Amino acid sequence: MDFYLVQFLSGLAQAATLFLVASGLSIIFGVTRIVNFAHGSFYMLGAYLAWTFVERWGSDVLGFWGGVLLAALLVGALGAVMEVLLLRRLYRSPELFQLLATFGVVLLVQDAAFGVWGPEDLLGRRAPLLKGTVDILGRPFPLYDLVLIALGPAVLGLLWLLFNRTRWGTLVRAATQDREMTAALGVDQARLFTGVLFLGSALAGLGGALQVPREAVNLHMDMAMVVEAFVVVVVGGMGSLPGAFLASLLIGQLQAFGILVFPQITLVLVFLFMAVVLVLRPYGLLGRKEEAPPPAAAAGPPFAPTGRRAGLAALAALAALAAVPLLAGEYALIVLTEVAILALAAASLHLLVGFGGLVSFGHAAYFGLGAYGAALLVKHVAAPMPLALLGAPVLAGAAALIAGWFCVRRSGLYFAMLTLAFAQIAWSITFQWYGVTGGDNGILGVWPPAWAASRAVYYEVTLALVAAALWALRRAAFAPFGYTLRAGRDSPLRAEAVGIDVRRHQWLGFALAGTAAGLAGGLYAFAKGSVFPTLLAVPQSVDALVMVLMGGIQTVAGPVVGAAAFHLLRTTLMASEHWRVILGLVIVALVLLFPQGIAGFARRLWNRGAEA
């Protein structure tokens, strides 16, 4: 009994932190309708800043709490700066762009934190007067955690007062309900939004700052927290503070007790919970139906019909690529093999994003599951390469069939979050199921057989399979299957009214895209000789989206061009210590300056030339 009570209390302490961060995310989303990936980075920054201040002044009570508060305020100011410089230009952009732009900020902050505080975990000073424990039914419990427990409801109360008893809060609530109407009534939107970003980010910073006495500050805090905060906000209902509070409590307890019952799958548990909630209560526990869910990706102009000339050009490019081993060395072949594989992965994602309007934030899961499928077949049943390469798309396709069934039930942002959740589930299975997947150590020794062992031969094998798969994807995209996906994106209403079961079709599209990504993953496993859980992680999914965006969503060649440009850029930058900054800036620049991507830009130049 006593043991369960302590477990319950530590669940509450965890819930308090979760609520602080998630409430900020929820407030920002409610008003700006932007899902702010950088929110986790603000949490991390809050922790780092507080660590510095507390190291300097934290020996007495005033110094400690003053440092925590100062960290939160500084982070809030940074959030306001991000609103002015970046978000303000994106309010009318498709969600994909907003998500990517804020992910660019994640990379910038990571690199800055790395530069200032270094790669080591930092252990902070404990809070003065709160260092000890209290006995609860004979078991020790940290005093500091009791303070956290009290803080959760206190912040909820203060926020309630702010939103219900002040003019500013009323305006924020009005903007949450109807942005256009609030603007039409003459409210200064720019200032309101900057203020909201300040408040939301400061809450994230406070959440982070309060962690200093509890756990080591490190560079991985950002993604871990933002993903959990997403779950809380989605479970509670987007934009609902009481919902976020309730969801924090539930998820805090789920984590506290889940670790006792299912220590192997604690990570899965949370995402499974979210998936179940979303299927049962589509708008979260306390959320309300959105009047008009914003489109995930713009419909845009029709795809230019590619004529005979484009086909010939593609064939010529393929022939030239096949001839590369005659000239190039080992290293170039390795890079080109990876480019080919990533091109297939990006093209499979493009089928969803570009044709179906379905922005998946977890596409790496199917790439990674393909890689694991191949590696497991090699390791456990000593399968020959062809069989392993067949198994890869089968496993990934089957997983996509299961996850897709849930994901396509929701559209827009909720779809993106569900795909993210399933990718996290897949990731945690590879990470935690040590006996089968080797956990963090991955699976090593997945090399091609003797006949394909040379770089040149494996390159040709990859090129042939990727070219065939790309051609098949292209055929499917222009066959009725792809047109039907587009129809469901352009106008679900009309599609249903001419007999198209949009959801079922999107489900099949999701499975097809997953299958193709799985083949790419299988090829990748043999190219690298090993697989690791990071293949399925969120940054990989975002990389794939960046490739698609870089190439251009509205062109068929886009993903291939984008994968090549992205990978070559990354390979060149890897040597640089600051590749994250550069990648982050590239993402932001793409979103703000070249939303049509490289291939789209080229096509526009071409068309302009043709008209002249």
Place this chain on the structure above:
Amino acid sequence: MSRLVVENLARSFGGVHAVRGVSFRLEAGELLALIGPNGAGKTTCFNLLNGQLRPDSGSIRLDGAELVGLEPSRIWSLGVGRTFQITATFASMTVRENVQMVLLSRHRRLLGLWRPAARQFRDEAQAVLERVGMGGQAERPCGVLAYGDLKRVELAMAIAGAPKLLLMDEPTAGMAPGERQELMALTDSLAHEQGMAVLFTEHDMDVVFGHADRVIVLDRGQLIAEGAPDAVRADPRVQAVYLGNAA
């Protein structure tokens, strides 16, 4: 047997009875106009008929088959086509491809993975477009069309499905007067040629009284009059609804 039999249809939103106790019949080849002031429940009626909304109670039978509870895509495949008050087309496709989508759906070819969609049912789609006077614009993207032309594409998409019952929500709104008469005359002849039943809502009384075989009048969710156009026009209750009690 009547083509469409609607009995005691009701649907409320919160405390508002958008539609209550609505019953009517529609015969094959007949044009029935559903009129009523703004907010009378016309669009709700349409959304109930094609399955976009579920009624709280009541029954909708098409050639004897119950439609209540079916998904919109299923209701379409049983023979109910519709046009929307705010046009809904596939903006990233050409006009002809829009019609081809309907034909692909009707012939159950939506899962095809190999043959290009743009080459299937091309002539049939072109023929339908010629019929509504859009043959010359078949290659244009739907996203750039004038409003009146979009309305005609919607009609083409609806009839490409060879429906037994065609629902048209404000088919001529936003069109020039000449265009209106033309579109309705076309609908008229299609209905009578193919034995298609047409239910339409319309604000333009010239269109209603010029083309409807019969008129039903909806006010605050309830049917208040039914009959031949001239009889309905003379009905004092209808006049009261449209002109206020002072008239």
